[in-house]
Every structure is written in structure tokens, then in C-alpha cells.
Amino acid sequence: MVVGWIILALIVIGVAYFVGIYNALVRLRNRVKNAWSQIDVQLKRRHDLIPNLVETAKGYMKHERETLEEVTKARTRAMGAGSVGEKSKAEADLSGALGRLMLVVENYPDLKANENFLAVQEELTSTENKIAFSRQSYNDSVLFFNNKIQMFPSNIIANTFNFTAEEFFEIEEAAEREVPKVSFTT
Template identity: 50%
Template sequence: MAFWIFLAIVAGIIVYFIGIYNGLVALRERAEAAWSDIDVQLKRRHDLIPALVDTVKGYMDYEKSTLKEVIEARNQSQKATSLKEKADAEEHLSSALGHIFALAESYPELKANTTFLQLQQELSNIEEALQNARRYYNAVVRDYNAKIDSFPDMLIAKRYGFTPKEYFELEDAKAKEMPKIEL
């Protein structure tokens, strides 16, 4: 009888640790899927920028440096490999886009251009979707990192190579806010 009780306890412990492992795997996969959502929004943003630059180019003859800055920031963001590099590049890109919209105030014809207004609205929608995706990713990463640092989950996490994930954060407090686009 004692043997069966011992066997049931061992089986219970094994099932418990399997549950911990599966929970860690599920959180890791959710974090990777959430990062994929951010990546999709960033790609949409990057794809929109050439159309925006082309639309603005005809109106802003004297603002070539601003357009060049946006293009360079977009290229830098696309080349970024690590999460930190990506966050820094996206912060720079947000700032450069903000300059375009600020300069657009000086060009009434541009502000009235329907293509520009559509691109501006689409970019605003993408920024909102990106903010939501970033918030969700960071929440999943928070849960994942807390789980791999909690006892007894940390025993399984360390044994099977679960490592903490980085948050996707912007350093500049201004860049954390969605760019204000005034018409």
C-alpha cells in the first residue's frame, strides 16, 4: 500500500512539472507570436513611408533633409536585428515622421492633398495598432519573465534553457506617445 501511495505522489509531482514546462512553452510561444504582431505593424509602417515621402516630395522643395532623415530612419529600422536596435530605430523613425507632419503645417496645399490626408490617417491607425501590439507583447513578456523567475517554475526554466525576454520599450518619453497629427 505504501508503494502505491509513493508511486501516486511521484506521478503527481511528474505531472505537476510537466504542467510547468508546458506553461513555460505556451508563454514563450505567445511572446513570439506577439512579437510577430509588432513586426507586422512595423512592416506596414515601413511600406507606407515611401508613399508618404513621394506625396510630400512635390510640396516640400526646401525640406529635402527632413525627407532624407525619414528614409534613412526607415532603412535603419529595417536593418535592425536586436530588440534594442529595433526599438532605437523605431524611436528615431517616429521622431522623423513627426518632423514631416510638423512641416506640413507650413504647406497648406499639402495639408489639403487627399492622398496625404489618407496616408496620414493610415499612419495614425498603424501607430495605434503598433502601440496595442507593443502593449500586448510587453504584458506577455512580463508574465513569461515572472514565471521563469518564480519557484518552482525556475527549476524547470533553468534546466530546459528558458531565458528572459526583453521588453519592447522606447527610451524617449516623447516617442512613447502616439505622434500628434493635426489637420
């Protein structure tokens, strides 16, 4: 009788333990997903800001048509990008184009003093930062999640319920170097 109770108790504890691990895995996977959607939100926000920026800059930058067009084109490409690989390439191009635009802004003191431009610039700087920080946070979450599904004993549960390792969001070194100072100057 007593032995029966003990066995029952052990089974209950065991089940509770596994349920706990399972829930922790689900929580972590959701955190990864949430972090990914954060990146998406910020990328979209950047796309939304660009027409405003170009519109403001146009009036002042008569001789920088190409630079502005380049930004607009890069934006269109980035918005149309489908796969993750395409996307990160297109976004990196967009960052590069924006960086070049911000460098030539230096030559237009009137534009730099424009209140509307300053506001867009602050928003853009912040959005760039937010993209970087959400990538940082996403990669942290992925690392933690991947560790968890590879380590004992949570790996048993992970294998049983098909939790698969998530990919890191890496930015190619070259692209990264191309946007050294997207936190533009005034």
C-alpha cells in the same frame, strides 16, 4: 499493495503537475515570441508606408526637401539595422523624422485636404499606435513570463529546461520625448 498504489498515484500526480508547469512555461514563452513578432510586423508596415507618404507629399512640399529626405534616409537606416539596440535607435530616429514632417505639413492646407494623403496619414497614425500597443503587450508578456520562471515551483522546471528571462523592449526616454505627437493633426 495499497501503499504501492498510493505511491504510484503520487508519482503520476507529480509528473502531471510538472508537465502542466512545463507546458504553461512553453505557452508563455510563445506568447512573448508572438508579441515580439507583432512589433516587427508593425515596424515593417511603417517602412512600407513611407515611400507612399513621401511620394504624396513631394508634389505639395516644394520647400521641404530636406525634411522629406531625412525621412527617407531614416527609413533606409532603420531597414538596414541589425541588432535590437541598433534597431530601436534607428526606429526612434525614424519616428522623430516623421514627427517633424508632420509638423510642417501644417503649413500645406492643400496637402492636408488630399484624399490620398489623408488615407496614408490614417494608416501611419494607426501603425504608430500599433507599434506602441504591441510594445505594451510584449512588455506585459515578458513581465509575466519572467515572474513565472523566477517563482517557486515553476523556477525548478525553468532551470532544468533552460528557460531564460526575456528582455523588456524599452524605448529611451529621450527618443520617446522626441515624438510627442506622432498622431498628427490635420
